[in-house]
Amino acid sequence: MIVTLAIVPLVLLAIGAPVFLVFLTGVVATMLFVMPLPPAALQQVLFGGLDNYALLAIPFFVFAGELMGSAGIASRLINWALALVGRIPGSLGVATVGASTAVGAISGSSVAAVAALGKTLYPKLVASGYGQERAGGLLASSGAIDIVIPPSIAMILYGLAAEQSIPKLFMAGILPGLLMAAMMAGYVVVSSIAAGIPSESRFDARVAWQATKDAFAALLMPVFVLGGIYNGLFSPTEAGGFACLYAILVALFVYKSMTVADIVRAAGDSAILSAQILIIVACAGVITWMLTTQGLPQAIIGWMTALQLDPVTFLLMVNLVLLLIGCFLDPTSAILVFAPLLVPVAISLGVDPIHFGIIMSVNLAIGMFTPPFGLNIFVAQSVTGLPAHSLYRGVMPFLAVLLAALLVITFVPALSLSLGQAN
Amino acid sequence: MASSNGQGQAAAADVETGGAAISSALKNALGVVLLAVVAVNVVNAGGRYLFGLSFLGADELMVYAVIWLVMGGAVLSLFARSHINVNLAPSYASPRARTLLYVIHDAAAVFACSYVTYASWQFIRKISRLGVESMGLGLPMTVPHAALLFGFGAMTLVAVWMLARDLIALLRAPTAEGRGS
Numbered sequence: 138m139i140v141t142l143a144i145v146p147l148v149l150l151a152i153g154a155p156v157f158l159v160f161l162t163g164v165v166a167t168m169l170f171v172m173p174l175p176p177a178a179l180q181q182v183l184f185g186g187l188d189n190y191a192l193l194a195i196p197f198f199v200f201a202g203e204l205m206g207s208a209g210i211a212s213r214l215i216n217w218a219l220a221l222v223g224r225i226p227g228s229l230g231v232a233t234v235g236a237s238t239a240v241g242a243i244s245g246s247s248v249a250a251v252a253a254l255g256k257t258l259y260p261k262l263v264a265s266g267y268g269q270e271r272a273g274g275l276l277a278s279s280g281a282i283d284i285v286i287p288p289s290i291a292m293i294l295y296g297l298a299a300e301q302s303i304p305k306l307f308m309a310g311i312l313p314g315l316l317m318a319a320m321m322a323g324y325v326v327v328s329s330i331a332a333g334i335p336s337e338s339r340f341d342a343r344v345a346w347q348a349t350k351d352a353f354a355a356l357l358m359p360v361f362v363l364g365g366i367y368n369g370l371f372s373p374t375e376a377g378g379f380a381c382l383y384a385i386l387v388a389l390f391v392y393k394s395m396t397v398a399d400i401v402r403a404a405g406d407s408a409i410l411s412a413q414i415l416i417i418v419a420c421a422g423v424i425t426w427m428l429t430t431q432g433l434p435q436a437i438i439g440w441m442t443a444l445q446l447d448p449v450t451f452l453l454m455v456n457l458v459l460l461l462i463g464c465f466l467d468p469t470s471a472i473l474v475f476a477p478l479l480v481p482v483a484i485s486l487g488v489d490p491i492h493f494g495i496i497m498s499v500n501l502a503i504g505m506f507t508p509p510f511g512l513n514i515f516v517a518q519s520v521t522g523l524p525a526h527s528l529y530r531g532v533m534p535f536l537a538v539l540l541a542a543l544l545v546i547t548f549v550p551a552l553s554l555s556l557g558q559a560n
Numbered sequence: 561m562a563s564s565n566g567q568g569q570a571a572a573a574d575v576e577t578g579g580a581a582i583s584s585a586l587k588n589a590l591g592v593v594l595l596a597v598v599a600v601n602v603v604n605a606g607g608r609y610l611f612g613l614s615f616l617g618a619d620e621l622m623v624y625a626v627i628w629l630v631m632g633g634a635v636l637s638l639f640a641r642s643h644i645n646v647n648l649a650p651s652y653a654s655p656r657a658r659t660l661l662y663v664i665h666d667a668a669a670v671f672a673c674s675y676v677t678y679a680s681w682q683f684i685r686k687i688s689r690l691g692v693e694s695m696g697l698g699l700p701m702t703v704p705h706a707a708l709l710f711g712f713g714a715m716t717l718v719a720v721w722m723l724a725r726d727l728i729a730l731l732r733a734p735t736a737e738g739r740g741s
Contacts, residue, residue: 153650154665155643157634161672169675176679177686183676184705187627190619193601196594196626371605378601404591411594411626412633413644419630467644510646525648 141166142427156470160420164427172427179423186422187415190374191297196411197377198288202244203407204384205355208394211253213352214239220348224340227329229265231322233258234279238318239352241283242359247468247505251280251513255520266334269523274531277506277517279321281539284468284502286314288362288380291468291501293373294418295494298425298476302491303373304366308556309491311363313499313546317539324538354387414469421473428474434481441482448486452547455479456500463504467512471501495553499546503539506532583636590636593629597622617696624694624704631711638669639718662726669719673712680709 146163150156168174218235222228233254240250255276262272284291287307296303349356361383362376371379388395395403428434441451462471476497483493506513508529517528546552604618637643641662650658684705692701 149664149668150646151649152661152664153645153647154668155638155645157643158665158668158672161676162668165672165675176675177683179676179679180683180705180708183708184627187630188623188704190623193597193622193626196629197598197601200594200598370609375601375605378598378605381598382602401588401591401595404594405587405589406591408590408594408629409587409633409637409642412590412630413637413642415626415630416634416637417644465646469644510648512646515647515651 138167138171138431141171142424146424150465156467157416157420160417160424160470160474164420164423167427182423182426183419186419189297191293191303191372192415192418194288194293194303194374194377195290195414196407197374197381198244198290198293199411199414200404200407201358201377201380201384202240202249203403203410204381204388204395204400205243205358206240206249206253207399207403208384208388208392210243210352210355210392211236211240212257213348213355215254215257217348217352217356220341220345223344224336225326226336227325227334228336229258229262230267230275230325230329230334233262233275234282234318234322234325237279238282238286238314239356241286241314242288243355244283247280247283247502247513248516250283251276251516252520254279255517259521266332269521270527270531271328272531273517273521273523273528274533274535275321275325276521277511277513277528278532278535278539280513280516281502281505282314282317282321284505285310285317285495285498287311287359288373288377289498290414291472291498292494294469294472295476295497298473299480299490299494301494305491306494307363307366307373309495309553310498311556312552313495313542316545316552317499317502317542320538320542321535324534328534354391358383358387417467417469418473421470425474425477429477434478437478438482438485441486446486448488449548451482451486452488452496455483455496456543456547459497459500460504460507463501463511464507465510466504468498468501468505471504472497489550489554492550492553496543496547499539499543503536503543507536508532579639583639586632586636590629590632593625593632597625597629617694617698620694620696620699624699624707627704628707628710631707631714634711635714635718638715639722641722656730659726659730663723663730666719666723666726670716670723673715673719676712677709677716680705680712684709 142163145166146159149159149162164179168176168179214236215232218232218239219228222231222235225231236254236258237250240253241247244250259272259276262275263269267275283289287310289307289310292306292310293303295301296306358380362380365371365379366373366376385400388400446454459471459475462475479497480490480493484490505511508514509525511532514525514528514532517523518525600618600622604615607613607615634643650661653661684702687705688700688702693699694701694704
């Protein structure tokens with residue numbers, strides 16, 4: 138079974154096979170050659186993985202993000218962030234972090250944020266005195282914030298896999314996400330002073346007001362979505378639907394930057410991206426089902442109990458393992474496979490499952506830009522045209538900064554739980 | 561021989577052009593489905609909060625439509641080779657080595673998707689005999705379950721075609737360019 142459920146999938150993953158096939162091939166090989174199960178069970182588990190109302194939030198938030206991205210929102214958010222921080226040394230880098238955080242609060246897709254911001258910001262960053270490596274590294278790593286800032290696809294999946302409240306997870310992600318952004322911005326300022334990179338412009342209240350007015354409709358969306366969920370007006374899935382309606386109205390009537398045909402095209406793109414995520418959800422569900430029926434979670438709990446681990450050591454171990462996994466596997470797959478295995482252990486050691494969800498998300502967010510396989514590195518590579526090894530060097534300082542943020546988030550649970558518990 | 565090779569290449573190019581046009585049309589169709597699901601969600605939630613009206617089976621309708629959407633999108637993504645993956649090895653491989661990797665991916669897709677198609681067919685035969693219906697809409701459960709049969713069946717066919725195409729590319733002269741999409 139190790140061959141079919143571990144070695145075959147790892148080999149397929151390493152040679153670039155689609156992730157859903159990585160899972161499915163392992164499961165089918167196990168069913169055919171190792172553990173005969175009725176074929177109909179496979180259909181039931183695959184279908185059961187998709188037959189879930191809460192999962193509808195994923196295509197909705199992907200679509201809302203796509204609409205806001207296509208409506209020219211990225212440039213408005215960049216201008217807004219730059220108008221607010223223009224006087225700070227390295228202000229363009231700080232604005233990059235700020236814009237990435239704002240995009241994350243709209244779409245929840247890290248890859249989309251790196252692609253959307255990278256095209257506009259990379260040439261400007263290089264022209265402002267950031268080296269190519271540093272600019273590419275900043276863009277690739279700032280996308281990690283989007284996985285933690287709500288609405289987050291990773292949080293929705295964790296909520297489903299670990300049977301936790303998605304609204305609580307959304308609220309719990311706000312402060313850790315802002316901490317990550319603040320630490321990255323702090324590093325950009327300090328390193329810009331050291332490198333002699335000047336600020337872009339003096340702060341001008343009129344320019345800031347104009348930029349805020351331009352970006353207002355976009356900035357209102359997270360308030361509308363999170364406010365609605367937090368105040369019990371609608372569920373995350375309903376909030377996703379309303380976010381789409383809001384984004385359509387903004388694109389058609391406020392920014393007037395899209396036609397009906399553009400909206401259908403954006404819906405088509407979102408449908409494809411959602412399908413690519415949700416087929417992984419279905420197939421990861423099958424591999425988790427197989428591991429669970431083999432008693433793996435209980436075996437891990439037993440193993441951890443035998444090691445007599447305290448929560449601190451457990452969380453450090455989890456951080457190391459998840460960072461490693463995050464370098465190889467996208468957050469969707471990693472959360473779906475590992476949350477059902479790790480959450481029971483975390484709960485047995487007294488770790489709050491909401492806090493654990495944030496720790497998992499931050500780890501996997503860091504993995505998104507950790508060499509050699511971090512997905513955002515490849516996205517930044519296609520946007521900037523830089524070779525991978527340049528980006529590897531460029532992300533290193535930001536990797537160190539976000540690892541420090543991870544330690545704070547891991548060992549200060551109040552950061553994750555103070556907002557979520559009030560709900 | 562050269563002529564038949566040329567005709568073969570032209571035919572393959574025609575298939576790919578036709579495939580791209582169909583893909584584009586299907587992608588827009590999936591977009592319309594997603595827009596319809598959003599509309600049902602907004603009308604249902606709005607109706608419930610504003611007028612106290614709830615549409616029986618709306619949740620089922622949305623979920624089943626999205627299951628069909630997922631399978632349709634998965635087929636198109638397989639055809640476009642755009643599924644989420646760790647593409648370091650293919651992007652750094654030589655054209656010929658990349659084609660070899662694609663052959664392995666295609667073979668894995670044929671193996672896994674054909675078995676799921678078989679499993680799906682077995683299951684649908686069973687529930688169609690039992691006449692199981694959904695709770696809200698009263699829809700025969702064969703309809704939503706058939707999404708997987710259709711999706712994995714279509715992915716099997718696409719994968720067989722891609723396997724044949726990539727094998728031919730691999731077996732050409734060693735200097736020939738690998739053709740992946």
